[in-house]
Amino acid sequence: MDIFLQAIPLVFNPYVMTVILLSGLFGLFMGAIPGLSATMATALLVPVTFFIPPVPALAAVVTATAMAIFAGDLPGALLRIPGTPASAAYTDEAYAMTRKGHAELALGAGLASAVIGGLFGAVVLTFSAPMLAKIALNFSSYEYFWLALLGLTCAAFISTDNPVKGALSLLIGLLIATVGLDPMSGQARFTFSSVELMGGVNFIPAMIGMFALAEVFRTVTAIKPLPMVKQRTIGNVFSGLGTVLYKYKKNLLRGSVIGTLVGALPGAGSDIAAWISYAVSKKFSKEPEKFGTGHVEGLVDAGSSNNAGLGGTWVPALVFGIPGDSITAIVIGVLYVKGMNPGPTVFLQHPELIYAVFVSFFVANLLLLPLGYLAIKSSKQLLRVPRNILMPIILMFCIVGTFAINNTVFGVGIMLVLGIVAYLMEENGFPIAPAILGLVLGGLLEDSFMTSMIKANGDFLTFFERPVSAFLGAVTILIWLSPLFLKWRRRGMSPAGDT
């Protein structure tokens, strides 16, 4: 508790609060524009965070993502286009409400449930992360190897319906992580005699390329133009909201719990949390027939779930250095840059900074209420911002952001190459998030694997000798085998063997 009190002034000072406010406005803007996601907002923020102290840097990321996830609801409700993937689960429902003349309730319920879910995620993060960190202090390289592998496995299996493509995307990320000097012997790998590549592929240009530049490509090649907002004015979003929130209080709690748990699962982020919560809401609803016709119940579940998921994703990221989703993969990179190497030791070395992150979660989610209200009121103007003006400016931000990391245009080249690769991958059904996770975790995986192999004299069975390590290894292998098991089970259920 003392550390928590020490952390409060680190956040509540004019400099950090200004950064939080500005990043909040930035996040709302990015989330509200279809195609610009919370991940892209984080990617574009990273070069800026590079130059500011750790607390405002991390608070900026926390605030921008919380705002962006909510703001994704605006084009969802008004245009039937989710602003971010996290809003996709209930876009049809929210739009159906707008068509019935209930846009205010859809947006108000989205805002209130986002705030409640976000605060719930923050509470869970604040209490669970330090406790888990104490346990994680006993981990050796074997446990870290399995944890990294488990995180990557989940990323490959959960982020797509095609685990083979997810795994290949992951391998691309791991391969990129091997570029540079080999950590054991110092020999150059895949550097093609380039001095710049000796230091490896910096994750910031890679990430800006894969998330921001790929999105610029997608936008400038989009055939269909954005529809116009039909809603004339947006009235009082708080009217009748109290009744709805009271009626669906269990949904709020359930959505928040599911969101936090799914978020904490490595590889699954807020978007998957929202889909699962919406489906659970419909399954257990007393009025499932109303879902899809403009019914607010699913919105309450999924709206709280996606913001709660944000807090959840930070748990494995801070405690084990295993990112919960692509946003926390970026956060891990920021933590390394700031000298706060994620893992249990960060709770011993920089406890006040970690608790300042927790405090900023609370501040960001409370600030979401007034800023979110402002965004709802100005949503018509926000959605009118022409993307053909926005994209060249974003491109220039990408260029300067990548340049700023090493002050060379080499990073811009990396961004260009990986931006094209990511664009083509996604167009062909290969998810991008596993590649980023592979890039971030590749070093940890190789280091822990090689250290463990040297310690064990090449005996792979040693990886299963410690109880936690054996458990994590067994879970990882079971996940690998799960597609075969599911296939065999389906065959067993269908005489014809078809699915």
Place this chain on the structure above:
Amino acid sequence: MTSRRRPTCAGFPFPSDRGVLVKVNDALSGVLFVGLAGLIFFLTRSITLMPGQDYGGDFFPRSIAVIMALLGCSLIYTGIRDREGQAWATPLEWMRSPKHASNFALVVAALIFYIWVSDDLGFAITAFITLFALLVWLRGLAFWFSSAVISLLSMLAIQQFFGQLLRVPLPWGVLQAYSW
């Protein structure tokens, strides 16, 4: 080829529709990955073992290559199995629209232009030209004046924010004498 049904995630509808817009048959992607795996083996052939060690710097990339080749073979199998008379490669929808294809090419060209000339011309001039060219192309020549104003203001804002506030040493190039 990937099936056209709506993808699912843990039994729930998957959040993105992008995965179903297949452009290259999976078998071709698989061949690409098997080829990449072979290339990894080729490029790691010169990495030597440290004395007394059983595993060297080639072990991890080669492990990646082996898994990549196996998964690539799996894609080749499913790609051929599910092809059902469809083309091996289908051009992306926008590739058939000269305007949209040019948009894509122009973004790539803008980045190459920036990489090539920014050190000599400096950030201010290169950024202005890049922004102006993109804006005029995307919005139309009729909006050249407002595009020029937006380019100038954006360039100045980025220069001030990154160059002055964050102290990023953006190159001045030919404008070195006028730097602030």
